[in-house]
Amino acid sequence: MFDWDDLRIFLGVARSRTLADAARQLELDATTVGRRLTRLGESLGANLFEQVGGTRRLTESGHALFRHAEAVESAALSAVAQVTGESQSLAGQVRLSVAEGFGTWVLAPAMREFHQSNPRIRLDLITASGFLNPSKREADMAVMLARPQRGRLVVQLLGDYRLHLYASEAYLASQGTPRRPADLRRHVLVGYIPELIYAPELDYLGEVLTGLEAVLRSTSINVQHQMISHGAGIGVLPDFIGDRDPGLVRILPDHVELTRDFWLVTHSDLANLSRVRAVAQWLRHRVQALQDQIKTG
Amino acid sequence: MFDWDDLRIFLGVARSRTLADAARQLELDATTVGRRLTRLGESLGANLFEQVGGTRRLTESGHALFRHAEAVESAALSAVAQVTGESQSLAGQVRLSVAEGFGTWVLAPAMREFHQSNPRIRLDLITASGFLNPSKREADMAVMLARPQRGRLVVQLLGDYRLHLYASEAYLASQGTPRRPADLRRHVLVGYIPELIYAPELDYLGEVLTGLEAVLRSTSINVQHQMISHGAGIGVLPDFIGDRDPGLVRILPDHVELTRDFWLVTHSDLANLSRVRAVAQWLRHRVQALQDQIKTG
DNA sequence: TCCTCATGCTGCAATTTTGCAGTCTATCGA
DNA sequence: TCGATAGACTGCAAAATTGCAGCATGAGGA
Numbered sequence: 001m002f003d004w005d006d007l008r009i010f011l012g013v014a015r016s017r018t019l020a021d022a023a024r025q026l027e028l029d030a031t032t033v034g035r036r037l038t039r040l041g042e043s044l045g046a047n048l049f050e051q052v053g054g055t056r057r058l059t060e061s062g063h064a065l066f067r068h069a070e071a072v073e074s075a076a077l078s079a080v081a082q083v084t085g086e087s088q089s090l091a092g093q094v095r096l097s098v099a100e101g102f103g104t105w106v107l108a109p110a111m112r113e114f115h116q117s118n119p120r121i122r123l124d125l126i127t128a129s130g131f132l133n134p135s136k137r138e139a140d141m142a143v144m145l146a147r148p149q150r151g152r153l154v155v156q157l158l159g160d161y162r163l164h165l166y167a168s169e170a171y172l173a174s175q176g177t178p179r180r181p182a183d184l185r186r187h188v189l190v191g192y193i194p195e196l197i198y199a200p201e202l203d204y205l206g207e208v209l210t211g212l213e214a215v216l217r218s219t220s221i222n223v224q225h226q227m228i229s230h231g232a233g234i235g236v237l238p239d240f241i242g243d244r245d246p247g248l249v250r251i252l253p254d255h256v257e258l259t260r261d262f263w264l265v266t267h268s269d270l271a272n273l274s275r276v277r278a279v280a281q282w283l284r285h286r287v288q289a290l291q292d293q294i295k296t297g
Numbered sequence: 298m299f300d301w302d303d304l305r306i307f308l309g310v311a312r313s314r315t316l317a318d319a320a321r322q323l324e325l326d327a328t329t330v331g332r333r334l335t336r337l338g339e340s341l342g343a344n345l346f347e348q349v350g351g352t353r354r355l356t357e358s359g360h361a362l363f364r365h366a367e368a369v370e371s372a373a374l375s376a377v378a379q380v381t382g383e384s385q386s387l388a389g390q391v392r393l394s395v396a397e398g399f400g401t402w403v404l405a406p407a408m409r410e411f412h413q414s415n416p417r418i419r420l421d422l423i424t425a426s427g428f429l430n431p432s433k434r435e436a437d438m439a440v441m442l443a444r445p446q447r448g449r450l451v452v453q454l455l456g457d458y459r460l461h462l463y464a465s466e467a468y469l470a471s472q473g474t475p476r477r478p479a480d481l482r483r484h485v486l487v488g489y490i491p492e493l494i495y496a497p498e499l500d501y502l503g504e505v506l507t508g509l510e511a512v513l514r515s516t517s518i519n520v521q522h523q524m525i526s527h528g529a530g531i532g533v534l535p536d537f538i539g540d541r542d543p544g545l546v547r548i549l550p551d552h553v554e555l556t557r558d559f560w561l562v563t564h565s566d567l568a569n570l571s572r573v574r575a576v577a578q579w580l581r582h583r584v585q586a587l588q589d590q591i592k593t594g
Numbered sequence: 595t596c597c598t599c600a601t602g603c604t605g606c607a608a609t610t611t612t613g614c615a616g617t618c619t620a621t622c623g624a
Numbered sequence: 625t626c627g628a629t630a631g632a633c634t635g636c637a638a639a640a641t642t643g644c645a646g647c648a649t650g651a652g653g654a
Contacts, residue, residue, distance in 0.1 A: 002377070003302045004302040004305050004373055005300045005301040005302040005303075007301060007376070008301050018600090018601065018602090019601070020600075021601095028642080030603095030643095031642075032641075032642055034602070034603075035641085035642090044380045045380075046381065051602095064376075068373070068379065068380075069372075069376060071375075072301065072369050072372040074372075075366075075368035075371075075372060076369055078368075079304070079362050079365030079369070080298075080341065082362070083341045083342075084342055317630075317631055317632075325612085326614075327613095327632070327633095328612075328613070328614085328633080329611075329613075331633075332611085348632095352631095596654090597652100597654080598651105598652090598654095599650105599653100600650095600651090602650105603648080603649095604645105604646090605646090605647105606644090606645090607643090608641105608643080608644100609640105609642070610639100610641065610642080612637105612639070613638080614636090615635090616634085616635090617632105617635105618631105619630105619631085619632080620630090620631080620632100621629085621630085623626105623627095624626085624628100
């Protein structure tokens, strides 16, 4: 019988695609990772990876093993959770991946409250460019804009939010206020950098009016907001950003209104851990409050 | 994260109840087994076993872990099976536990045929006193007389067989032939040793007539058969033994006829391996042939 | 085209793991 | 009550695993 622990290493490499990366995640040396992978392959008599350029891809055998290895992992994690009583305890670490705007404007202001309710949960708020993938275990949970199609995930709809065009009063005073969507072509637009967009749901301008292109661009919604707020131009912002900034005005609110959904994505293995449920509940409350606030405000 | 391989050791100890025994099964030193068990317990922060006399019993935490560890094992075994192509290949080892009589008189004569059909399967026929337990992985499959109640097992009814009282013509010539069941009390009876009986289904004599006791006893049905065959007394034998011996005669066939079932029990993890299915199919055929033979014969 | 950076492999030393003896303890049977 | 047997724990040497340093290779950018 082969060493079951080698499956843990195998999973790491299969997910991160390089030995070095896997080694970091596993807190081992890349050499060790390589050697244990070789050992596993030998004892199974199968070639698990093919090296294409810098990265390793699973072979057919590798894919077959991967599914089973995930099952092993799942069982092992449940084992720890149950035996250590972790599944019942509101303690431990949760890594949550969110979009930058949501993290900055919705979650960050409420973190104090969360920590007071759950002092023993360490909540890491990750706003990497691109959502980290719970199915790759880069994060435990993620709030995403689209429902992921595959993976061992538990997905639930948190709610939706609206977006409008915003501009500062200073900008409108100097450049005038657009009356019709077509007027937008004559204005300075603020938006994302299309090549670096990490979710198709963020491609707002194309939806507002075909062919519309931003000239002031950033990968960061916060940078965009600051530009708009300081009178640089007109841009699409979520209401939970635009409405909070008293210096901003909605532009063409009757013509341009976008809606997006928030999806909460959790790895199946973790979905019934108390601490994960606590975070999920908090997220549902935050999004609920967000929607109530917009309605009444 | 703890070493997943330690779960393998844990399972071994949980099943065999002693370090030394587990060590033999795992092909490790008992010292190593003990130390890795300690390490696992420490990294989970739980006491897994309590020592009661010579044996180790699972604590509550241990029980919780056990179920998960079995899930890990199951996934790991599937992994090997699939990657090595073992699941499709008619090769490898199968350990089959059967009752001695069935093994000797039904299976052994057909082993040549099995081997010719499946030359790459090594079939171990185990006739230990008592059935080995597939759920403890002492055997891969077992033909049992009763349907086991629990365990991760796949159970199917193979068929039934009949038993009658038999005696040799020599015995009857010297001691006379019983005419009524009550006559049996005056005869020399051959049977099992009640204290050493390993399945309640083997307690035939009580079923024939209350209070009937054997004086010539053995734990082995083959020894009993030899005694009966050589004129030592009257005893219950399966028809597949008694009818094959031309020197034996059925006694009181209209009054005494017992029926027993054959159950094929396979560990769930192995049930869909080709080699295991091949053995199962062969067993079904053997039992079918046995029943046809009795009917027509 | 060259340079830089990161990956991944080989040799070596340090650490860890493992197995073997020997010892102690507990259970079973005479 | 006393051996006999088997299980489990401690010291020590052997073997394996691991990490580090150095080097080759290949991809991406200036």
